[in-house]
């Protein structure tokens with residue numbers, strides 16, 4: 668018997684902060700790739716420029732898909748005008764990821780969506796987003812990214828729905844999580860259910876019903892695992908399902 672190391676695609680973003688040789692860089696946080704390797708997967712970075720025929724090749728070859736974090740999704744893609752509190756958008760990345768997700772979900776193979784990825788999953792299935800939590804939900808907690816705060820810092824509670832795949836995988840229904848987002852899921856996409864909320868009711872995790880493994884989390888488990896052990900089972904279950 669050969670031990671199989673599942674091949675996990677991780678969506679990348681464009682990094683314009685370090686224009687090596689005058690070229691925009693394709694980047695993904697190292698915490699994602701290390702987390703996948705740690706639980707027995709082999710990570711590959713998917714550039715945010717892949718389109719059409721590339722999607723089919725990726726779906727044919729990857730065992731698992733991880734949608735990583737990043738900037739805001741263009742509201743045009745969920746039928747809204749851009750409000751003043753929107754961050755900068757990357758229309759090419761949006762189209763690349765939305766197309767890939769829609770193809771991927773026909774494969775039945777596992778998908779883990781983190782932060783922006785969780786929002787992309789919702790939009791891919793016809794859902795909408797709050798363009799800014801503070802603007803639309805003034806009584807909500809401060810979920811936003813704080814540059815001075817380490818990413819492993821636990822910011823608020825997530826209450827999980829008992830019996831959900833996420834609660835089953837993590838082995839509990841109450842977890843302290845980090846938070847680095849100013850947007851959140853508003854209307855759910857087709858087939859999605861809420862499986863975790865913060866104390867203020869903000870949606871923190873979703874799952875696709877009647878699908879083997881498709882989980883979106885608004886927090887950053889890959890940035891928590893070094894400091895706290897609670898989120899390792901999510902990566903283990905994802906990669907084990909991909910290899911199964």
Ligand code: MN
Pocket residue numbers: 810823845846847848865871885886
């Ligand atoms: Mn949050």
